[in-house]
Amino acid sequence: MKTYKNLYYQIYKWNNLILAYKKARKGKTRKKYVLEFEKNLRKNLQQLQFELMALAYKPKPLKTFTLRDPKTRKISKSNFRDRIIHHALCNIIEPIFERGFIYDSCANQKGKGNLFAVNRLYQFMRKVSRSGKIKGWFNNNQIKGHCLKADIKHYFQEVNHKILIKILKKKINDKNTMNLISKILKNSHKTRGMPLGNLTSQFFANVYLNELDRFVKHKLRIKYYIRYVDDFIILHNSKKQLKQWRKEIDKFLKQKLKLELHPDKSRLIPLSQGIDFVGFRNFYYFKLLRQRSIRKMKNKIQSFNNNHYTQDEIQEIFQGWQAYAKWADTYKLRNNILLSSALGINFLLHNS
Numbered sequence: 001m002k003t004y005k006n007l008y009y010q011i012y013k014w015n016n017l018i019l020a021y022k023k024a025r026k027g028k029t030r031k032k033y034v035l036e037f038e039k040n041l042r043k044n045l046q047q048l049q050f051e052l053m054a055l056a057y058k059p060k061p062l063k064t065f066t067l068r069d070p071k072t073r074k075i076s077k078s079n080f081r082d083r084i085i086h087h088a089l090c091n092i093i094e095p096i097f098e099r100g101f102i103y104d105s106c107a108n109q110k111g112k113g114n115l116f117a118v119n120r121l122y123q124f125m126r127k128v129s130r131s132g133k134i135k136g137w138f139n140n141n142q143i144k145g146h147c148l149k150a151d152i153k154h155y156f157q158e159v160n161h162k163i164l165i166k167i168l169k170k171k172i173n174d175k176n177t178m179n180l181i182s183k184i185l186k187n188s189h190k191t192r193g194m195p196l197g198n199l200t201s202q203f204f205a206n207v208y209l210n211e212l213d214r215f216v217k218h219k220l221r222i223k224y225y226i227r228y229v230d231d232f233i234i235l236h237n238s239k240k241q242l243k244q245w246r247k248e249i250d251k252f253l254k255q256k257l258k259l260e261l262h263p264d265k266s267r268l269i270p271l272s273q274g275i276d277f278v279g280f281r282n283f284y285y286f287k288l289l290r291q292r293s294i295r296k297m298k299n300k301i302q303s304f305n306n307n308h309y310t311q312d313e314i315q316e317i318f319q320g321w322q323a324y325a326k327w328a329d330t331y332k333l334r335n336n337i338l339l340s341s342a343l344g345i346n347f348l349l350h351n352s
Helices: 015-024 032-037 041-053 080-098 113-129 163-171 177-186 199-219 238-256 291-305 312-325 331-338 342-349
Strands: 064-066 073-078 146-151 225-228 232-237 267-270 273-279 278-283 286-287
Touching: 032 080, 032 199, 041 080, 041 286, 073 331, 113 225, 113 232, 113 273, 113 278, 146 238, 146 273, 163 177, 163 199, 177 199, 199 225, 199 238, 232 238, 232 267, 232 273, 232 312, 238 267, 273 331, 291 312, 291 331, 312 331
Parallel strands: none
Antiparallel strands: 064 073, 146 232, 146 267, 225 232, 273 278, 278 286
């Protein structure tokens, strides 16, 4: 396996730091902490560069808060200067590892995401089902085949730092780069787990579970497999085969990665029932939004009158939700939701 040396100087190169700063501020240009950093932009970037060159960089403490959206999650945010470092690091090492990712690893990669995952799911459903094309819209009960839909239990809290470092060292033969990675991981003051909200956590999540991907594709030789962060699905005609694969995958996760499948969220589902995956309820001939997503939007509409939203902010919310909802069969739903408030009507009039 090829290893990469002399990466560290590429991380603190001025052009890379400028690019990292631009990525870190994207979508946050009006945030107070960004504006504060930009008051002395050159000086602040030079300070970061000096700290990296002198091997003196230390991340600032994480700021942790609880988000209920709708699940309760603990989010840990890094200081803006540290986020620049995260981007600078990922700019250099991401391409090295992404070359080795399987095609159907769908999250946090350029050109991939929810829509890519859904499209692959539908391709696989049609290949696995032996029923052929059935006339009619609601004949899902005639679709053959099964799906193992699995979720890794408390994934981000359970990632083992020693195992992750060992995986990274397979390709990174650069002491200073590995020391920088260790500083980022140790900022949570734990020996396992990664904070939700960090760019590095998203990247390391893919690196860690790439070990699972390779086991599934190369050892078990599973053909119809898709992973989106810690959720994955496997499609096959045989329910018995899926049960066997589930046992082998759970064993691999426990022995090699110190993880386990979630007992309540990992189950076998007939394709005829539809598959809940990446935000949609996916049936053979159509897909619907999760009820959770619909409730969330309705609650947001109700909150418009109680919060001081500008017309531009309201438009942005509606447009963003519409773009997402259009991926499913939601024509009537979208119109009903927009018409369910005076603000929705104003939005329609404004954009007609």
